[in-house]
Amino acid sequence: MSLTDENADEDNPYLRAPPTDFDPVDELSESAAERQAEQLREAIRDHDRRYYVENDPIIADRTYDALFARLRDLEEAFDLSHPDSPTRSVGGEPLEAFETVEHVAPMLSIDQSGEADDVREFADRVRREVGDVDYVCEPKFDGVSMEFVYEDGSLTRAVTRGDGREGDDVTRNARTIGSVPQRLHGDYPDFLAVRGEVYMPKDAFQTHNRERIERGEEPFANPRNATAGTIRQLDSSVVADRPLEVFYFDVLEASDLENSHRDELERFPEWGLRVNDRVEVVDDIEDAIEYRDRLVEIRDDLNYEIDGTVIKVDDREAREELGRTARHDRYAFAYKFPARAEITPIVDVAVQVGRTGRLTPVALLEPVDVGGVTVSRASLHNPEEIAEKNVNVGDTVRVQRAGDVIPYVEEVVEKDSEGHYELPDTCPVCGSPVERDGPMAFCTGGVACDAQLRRLIEYYAGDDGLDLEGLGEKSVRQLVDAELLESVADLYDLEREELTSLEGWGETSAENLLSEIDSSREPPLAAFLSALGIPHVGPTTARELAREFATFEAFREAAKNEPERLEGVDDVGEAVAQQLQDFFTSEANADAVDELLEHVSPQEAEFESSGDALEGLTFVFTGSLEGVTRSEAQATVEAHGANATGSVSGNTDYLVVGENPGQSKRDDAAANDVPIVGEAEFRDLLNERGIELD
Incomplete structure (x- = not known):
């Protein structure tokens, strides 16, 4: 019987003005629990119809939540699960894959x-x-x-x-x-x-x-x-x-x-x-x-x-x-309809937190066509530019794409708001205070901020860091959300069982990632310095610093106490030297680096050239090699005049594949017609040029 029948109110007490002061579950008999659960299911279905279909709810959200919670408690306590129950709307255990089925009738x-x-x-x-x-x-x-x-x-x-x-x-x-x-x-x-x-x-x-x-x-x-x-x-x-x-x-x-x-x-x-x-x-x-x-x-x-x-x-x-x-x-x-073109309203502004804590305001737009691409967000750059353009939520703006890639708000076409958007005083992710540095704004939370932590780990594992395959944006976010990573150092404490318990991870992918992480425990100094994510210290600057100081401890001591020594290094001026000193004198950063050094031993830099036997060649490595780390192999080819990069491109001459290699680099090699060689072939190539890989 439907609850819309004449005597529905008498038959079911949970339709109109339902009581929510339920007797304790453990005081109910099984038959009473079954009766109450069925009444709740019927009532909740009817409230759902009124809410979603008729747009005419007759109970408050809080009351609905109480009815729903009571039904869930009854089903759990008396094992009353039912295929039609509204409680099935909360989801279940993850599936491995979807089944493909034929439609009842063609959906043309x-x-x-x-x-x-x-x-x-x-x-x-x-x-x-x-x-x-x-x-x-x-x-x-x-x-x-x-x-x-x-x-x-x-x-x-x-x-x-x-x-x-x-x-x-x-x-x-x-x-x-x-x-x-x-x-x-x-x-x-x-x-x-x-x-x-x-x-x-x-x-x-x-x-x-x-x-x-x-x-x-x-x-x-x-x-x-x-x-x-x-x-x-x-x-x-x-x-x-x-x-x-x-x-x-x-x-x-x-x-x-x-x-x-x-x-x-x-x-x-x-x-x-x-x-x-x-x-x-x-x-x-x-x-x-x-x-x-x-x-x-x-x-x-x-x-x-x-x-x-x-x-x-x-x-x-x-x-x-x-x-x-x-x-x-x-x-x-x-x-x-014709496509919307370039002019659209701003419906909201979100604030993105980067690896260094920089806050970037992003305009959320009604989707609009810009040069054949549907755009629903655009950069507002920084507070200074927002004030200059007088942009705010509700304004209609013209959107352009910089270099056909990054959409940005060019100008306000119709002003429908008061004033301009103001950045929050606290970080939207972690709640830490926001500090201004000229036109920029920064979250002061450091790695305690989940957004900064994720991006720092992504950078540490990326091409400009230690090149750990299998640690992209999606997997890092998953590991942080699962609370398996609360610092970069936690990478080195990951266990196979923790990984395989997550959606999308099997034994092979877990083993490959752990192998990648293990092979990074003795990185070249330049790669390690770049991987730390210090502002303005990318691979080139890191290499010059490694060349100058040879060891991590010598470099850190200079950065903390003798910043003037850094200023004489190529690519490092007064501003970058100050950034380095600020980074290493920060207590939070110092603790994070010390924790990382418990697992990682950056190798002393050796830049003496061993000749130019490999001059003009570019190598990319994937997987683990026998007897040497991947970092040592990269250092060897670089010492003989070659380039060792983290990603495959049309300029790559060889992709060297070891044990448990990543698939993405092999796919890129195939797409760019780059020769793929195994470790034995790689060693033969070096031997032909009088180079030994120890």
């Missing part, structure tokens, strides 16, 4: 164009084949299309569109979306397969992107990318934490079909399926064109992305008569 594409004459031509063809018809006009959502299958009212399957014939079974993820009912309401068909569009609301997308930026993570390019990346997460608990919604817009197959599309859409809310309130029925194609033009004008006011309108023949018999091609249904046509 539709013809589309941005020209009104093409829409009229579509209508002319329809009229020739089936006569005059009514059309249903709907927004064309820019999300992820999916099939939802209900049997006897229960959700049994949710599948991505895939190639239109089959897709990925993402049912566990779909169950975590609030607007996906686990069970239908009312008088529903015994079997129902519907098509819906999963999307991320624009305001939720901007909030989510802001949080990602402030955590030091790469933001999503647009709401559709965010949705697609979320719905295919192997860990459904991640999906549950992200703000996804669904609009349902078509019946793929049902045991009891309606005569028209408009009738189907009218039944959807009765069953608990959320439909869009912008749907209209017209009897003339010119009205459909005018409908699209009206939506163009209000698209920026909608809280979901649309990129056009869909015009569908209403009558189902006419649809069947029109048929389909191999790729698209012939009863529908998409009238596309």
Whole structure:
């Protein structure tokens, strides 16, 4: 029985003004617990429908949370798990992979164009084949299309569109979306397969992107990318934490079909399926064109992305008569919107924290086309430039791309705010005070700030550091979030079991990473100095410092107490010498370096040339070598005139592959036609030139 029946209030106390002062769980009998759990499930489903479908909730969020928590407690205490329970929306254990399944009915594409004459031509063809018809006009959502299958009212399957014939079974993820009912309401068909569009609301997308930026993570390019990346997460608990919604817009197959599309859409809310309130029925194609033009004008006011309108023949018999091609249904046509160009409003500002603690404000934009690329964020550079341009949230701005890469706000086109944006006084990631240095602003939290820690580890492991394959942005973020890394030194305490317990890590990837880390325990001094991430000390400056001081202790002593000695080194002037002194006299930095030196022993620098037998050659190394470290092999080739770099490019002459090599460098070598040689071949190459690798 549905809770919308006349006597629902009497049958279920949790529908209207529900009590939340529950008796202790351990005082309930099993039968009483079962009864209460079933009432809570029914009530929560009804509250979900009222909230997501009707936009008319009748209880407060806090009350809803109390009902939900009580149901969860009952199910756990009495082992009352149920496939339709709302508690399944919190996610489960991560999957290893998705199963590919065939759709109930093909999910085909539709013809589309941005020209009104093409829409009229579509209508002319329809009229020739089936006569005059009514059309249903709907927004064309820019999300992820999916099939939802209900049997006897229960959700049994949710599948991505895939190639239109089959897709990925993402049912566990779909169950975590609030607007996906686990069970239908009312008088529903015994079997129902519907098509819906999963999307991320624009305001939720901007909030989510802001949080990602402030955590030091790469933001999503647009709401559709965010949705697609979320719905295919192997860990459904991640999906549950992200703000996804669904609009349902078509019946793929049902045991009891309606005569028209408009009738189907009218039944959807009765069953608990959320439909869009912008749907209209017209009897003339010119009205459909005018409908699209009206939506163009209000698209920026909608809280979901649309990129056009869909015009569908209403009558189902006419649809069947029109048929389909191999790729698209012939009863529908998409009238596309023109791309937004360069001018767009700023909806929010996020603050990104870099490796050195520098705060960079980032404008979050309504997605806009800039030179053929969709842009949803742009740099605001620094507080001084923000003040000069008088930019703030709510302003409409012109966006450009510097060197076709980095988008930036060029100017304010329409001022809709008061004043300009002000950077916060505390770090958005760790809450530490923010200090100004001329036009720049810096977080004072150091490695206690998660954003700085992640970026420092990424740099330490990157091409300009110790070149540890397998430690990119994603894996570092995962290790920090799992609290396995609270400092760079923690890399050397990682254990295989800790890694393999994480999503996406197997025995091989864990072993490869641990091997990479172990091989970095005796790095060349120059590589170690660069890896520390000291401001203005990259590989070139680090090499000059290593050449001058030979040992790490000699260098550190000079940096702390004799900065004037540093000023005579190539690439080091007064400003860089001051940066070095500031770095090593910082108590937090000193502690972090000392902790790192418990695991790492930088090697004494030896720069005497051993000849030019390898002059003009460039080597890249991956994997571990027998009898020597990779750093020693790099030092050997450099001593004989060659270059040793951390990444493969078209200028690389050889990629030397040892045990447990990384895949990315081999892929880059194949893409650039770079010869790949094993350790034996590498030693032969050196021997031919009179060089021994010890």
